[in-house]
Amino acid sequence: MNTSHLAGPVLIIGTGLLGTSVGLGLRAKGVNVYLDDISPTALGVAQDIGAGSALDEHTPIAPELVVIGAPPDVTANLVAQALLSYPNAVVVDIASVKGSILQALAADARLDASALARYVGTHPMAGREKSGPAAARGALFTSMPWVICAHSESSARAVKTAEALAIDLGAVMHRMGVTEHDEAVALISHFPQAASSMIASRLLSADAHQLGLAGNGLRDTTRIAASDEKLWIQIFSHNSKALIPILTGMKEDLDRLIATLENPAEPGALLDLSQLMTEGNAGQARIPGKHGAPPQAFAQITVVVDDKPGQIAGLLADIGEAGINLEDLRMEHSAGHQVGLVDVSVVPGRREELIDVLTHKGWKVVQ
Known part of the structure; x- marks a missing residue:
């Protein structure tokens, strides 16, 4: 039909x-x-x-x-x-x-x-x-x-x-409007792609043993660096007018950070570093949350799972059976061990309940 x-x-x-x-x-x-x-x-x-x-x-x-x-x-x-x-x-x-x-x-x-x-x-x-x-x-x-x-x-x-x-x-x-759109995507799409690609390019000269220590932080920030380079060359060139002011602002922040790190013992240096991190925290908190709703701080627990078939499915089934809505899920493998670390996010009011449920069902919960 x-x-x-x-x-x-x-x-x-x-x-x-x-x-x-x-x-x-x-x-x-x-x-x-x-x-x-x-x-x-x-x-x-x-x-x-x-x-x-x-x-x-x-x-x-x-x-x-x-x-x-x-x-x-x-x-x-x-x-x-x-x-x-x-x-x-x-x-x-x-x-x-x-x-x-x-x-x-x-x-x-x-x-x-x-x-x-x-x-x-x-x-x-x-x-x-x-x-x-x-x-x-x-x-x-x-x-x-x-x-x-x-x-x-x-x-x-x-x-x-x-x-x-x-x-x-x-x-x-x-x-x-057309201009409003191009300015918006320059900030929330084209700029992250440029930053991710530049970060990933720094890995070309890294030793294999250094990359062996990589965790989800590096994977998250470089995920979109794997995008189609031919397409992005065109996107950058077609929206350069909107992208340049954003990149210029980032360059100013980098110059500020480098100057501070060159003299970390100078009065005010640590305060400047703290301010830079605080600005990042505040900016990240403005990103809309689930379903485009206002940002919400979810409670998180980490569950250790064995690296074998059916483990994630079993964990999700137990969470669902408890009637607790899963807000987000991320997984990281533990270096050198045959286990995975699953970060589970729920609304804060259900965190302790979820810990009790999973512990009772035999899952190892890291608090």
């Missing part, structure tokens, strides 16, 4: 991680999806996993919506081509930068006002470290932010269609 807000068909141009995930999500809603990609391999994989049917040039279609899922450097041209090729279709892109794309479209002599009225820039704030259609998931966008960046000439129909796409994929809609 079709429960979609979109009537279809939908044409997806670009069958990478995001484009293929859009196809899988819409197909699950019963929407008729066609796929197109310059890479026959990527197109074939996306079709094989059920994201849609490959576009047949001998079978003309009249799509309700065209989704451009391409890298930023070719997005504007593909949007323009889609607007010209499908004169009745709404066209959206899902690139992570919006200003440079809209600027290029506005300067394209092939596009008149009526064509531009059918375009809406969007940005699903979802992804994985893995890329390509094989990494796609139909539920990738579920409960994730999806930004709608309608420009001043976007028609009401185009905006409604773009919003219907986000709704069908289970995303949480946000409406922003």
